[in-house]
Amino acid sequence: MSDEAIAVLLVEDNLADVALLMELLQDSEAESWQVTHVKRLSLALEHLHQTEFDVILLDLSLPDSQGLDTVARLQATVPHLPIVVLTGLEDKTVARQAVAQGAQDYLVKGQLSAEMLLKTVNYAIERTHILRRLQESEHRFRAIFNQTFQFMGLLSPEGVVLDINQVTREVIDFPNEAIINKLIWEAPCWQPEQSQSWLKQAVLRAAQGEVLRSELQACTAKGSLWWLDISIKPLRNENGSITLLIVEGREISKLKRAEAEIRCSLEKEREVNQMKNGFISMLSHEFRNPISSISYAIDFLKDCDPIGKQKEQCFEQMGNSIDQALHLLDEILLLGRTESGRIEVDYTVIQLKEFCSEIVQVFQLTQGKSHQIVFSIEGDDSTQARMDGSLVKHILDNLLSNSIKYSPKGSMIRFTLVCQDNQAKFCIQDRGIGIPAKDRSKLFEPFHRAGNVCNIQGTGLGLAIVKRCVDLQNGQIHVESQEGTGTTFTVILPFK
Numbered sequence: 001m002s003d004e005a006i007a008v009l010l011v012e013d014n015l016a017d018v019a020l021l022m023e024l025l026q027d028s029e030a031e032s033w034q035v036t037h038v039k040r041l042s043l044a045l046e047h048l049h050q051t052e053f054d055v056i057l058l059d060l061s062l063p064d065s066q067g068l069d070t071v072a073r074l075q076a077t078v079p080h081l082p083i084v085v086l087t088g089l090e091d092k093t094v095a096r097q098a099v100a101q102g103a104q105d106y107l108v109k110g111q112l113s114a115e116m117l118l119k120t121v122n123y124a125i126e127r128t129h130i131l132r133r134l135q136e137s138e139h140r141f142r143a144i145f146n147q148t149f150q151f152m153g154l155l156s157p158e159g160v161v162l163d164i165n166q167v168t169r170e171v172i173d174f175p176n177e178a179i180i181n182k183l184i185w186e187a188p189c190w191q192p193e194q195s196q197s198w199l200k201q202a203v204l205r206a207a208q209g210e211v212l213r214s215e216l217q218a219c220t221a222k223g224s225l226w227w228l229d230i231s232i233k234p235l236r237n238e239n240g241s242i243t244l245l246i247v248e249g250r251e252i253s254k255l256k257r258a259e260a261e262i263r264c265s266l267e268k269e270r271e272v273n274q275m276k277n278g279f280i281s282m283l284s285h286e287f288r289n290p291i292s293s294i295s296y297a298i299d300f301l302k303d304c305d306p307i308g309k310q311k312e313q314c315f316e317q318m319g320n321s322i323d324q325a326l327h328l329l330d331e332i333l334l335l336g337r338t339e340s341g342r343i344e345v346d347y348t349v350i351q352l353k354e355f356c357s358e359i360v361q362v363f364q365l366t367q368g369k370s371h372q373i374v375f376s377i378e379g380d381d382s383t384q385a386r387m388d389g390s391l392v393k394h395i396l397d398n399l400l401s402n403s404i405k406y407s408p409k410g411s412m413i414r415f416t417l418v419c420q421d422n423q424a425k426f427c428i429q430d431r432g433i434g435i436p437a438k439d440r441s442k443l444f445e446p447f448h449r450a451g452n453v454c455n456i457q458g459t460g461l462g463l464a465i466v467k468r469c470v471d472l473q474n475g476q477i478h479v480e481s482q483e484g485t486g487t488t489f490t491v492i493l494p495f496k
Helices: 015-027 041-050 068-077 089-101 114-147 166-172 193-206 253-304 309-339 352-367 389-405 437-442 462-472
Strands: 006-011 033-038 055-059 083-087 105-108 151-155 161-164 212-219 225-236 242-251 348-351 372-378 384-387 412-420 423-429 476-482 486-494
Touching: 006 015, 006 041, 006 114, 015 033, 015 114, 033 041, 041 068, 055 068, 055 114, 068 083, 068 089, 083 089, 083 114, 089 105, 105 114, 114 166, 151 166, 151 225, 193 212, 193 225, 193 242, 225 253, 348 352, 348 389, 352 372, 352 389, 352 412, 384 389, 389 412, 389 423, 389 462, 389 486, 462 476, 462 486
Parallel strands: 006 033, 006 055, 055 083, 083 105, 372 412
Antiparallel strands: 151 161, 151 242, 212 225, 225 242, 348 384, 412 423, 423 486, 476 486
């Protein structure tokens, strides 16, 4: 027992019983007890307003109060103070009712001993302290449980709803009796059958130790539909047994609407792309027929009569224009196919040095002496790689063509191939007009041309095609440029 005196309020009107209790208290270390005796409940209430006590010893038959009402009035005044009821043999039933109502214990006057009195009083005080700590813990839990922004609920391992927090009550707006003590999947807020089915299976698995999560659709009492990101987690006691299931939910209705809008936009974009690609294919077909007729007519006229130099130049210009138109159609078709995902990468074995050398030779022949293309290779010049030769050719053709187009005549174009670390690095460097900084963010967008190209002809499709061909092979493309000085494009493609 503590060295501090236990402050006791003894409420008893029978002086013989008071004398007996005082004697018992003296036999149980009387110096540790500080007893205040009153005969009426009204006097007890006055003392409780003025003095702090550790325990109340209470007779239920007082001049101004009888039976259980006596306990109730004291509890209303000091709800956290332990009460030990004093009763006779004939009043045990009432004493037990008093304990059920909130008293800590009861003592039968004719069966008292000093040891029993001491133990009962100390146990009552200790139990009250424990109960108070539990109540404080419950209060903290309840405050957190009800004030969290998430939907929360507690289930038995069988799936019976034991409690839901305030946020859940306010949103679903169903009466408590429709939710509490009911199986969670039978609650009226779960209208779609698939939600009810998932909950039933999730409770069964969570009761076996799993953590489950899903997105479910629910409704309020007013019929409003909303989406929940919901999880069910098992809670174990100190023995490892699952005693509760914790349900948490977060509303994701806005997210689901945004997803639906994105899917709708993507579907519309897909339809537009299909229409655009269909139109481009049809246009290409319609253009190729008259162009082929014109080309055939030119060849026929060349063979009919001897032609002068002036006519020959005209025929040559017409032929070049036809070639340019066909090339433009090919680029538009290729771009459309890459955007619509209709190109499948066809990996074949390429001898990189020979492959690049052939491309350079063709350019050197077609461009004549206007530019010099210097090709070099670093690393193993016999390197072979699995790549899509057609896509790599589109990349190199467009980059070399741009370098020649935007560089002054007589200048040098450097083309370097570096083979190392299981990848090929294609570097094409020119000393041309360069790319203004403001245009670099849109460099690979179709039909975009830099602001300094002036009257240099072009479609703005070349770099867009290059970027698509690089992406299709999981490669990278980098550009370094300074206006008026030149540009270096570096394409890195992994070996397959």
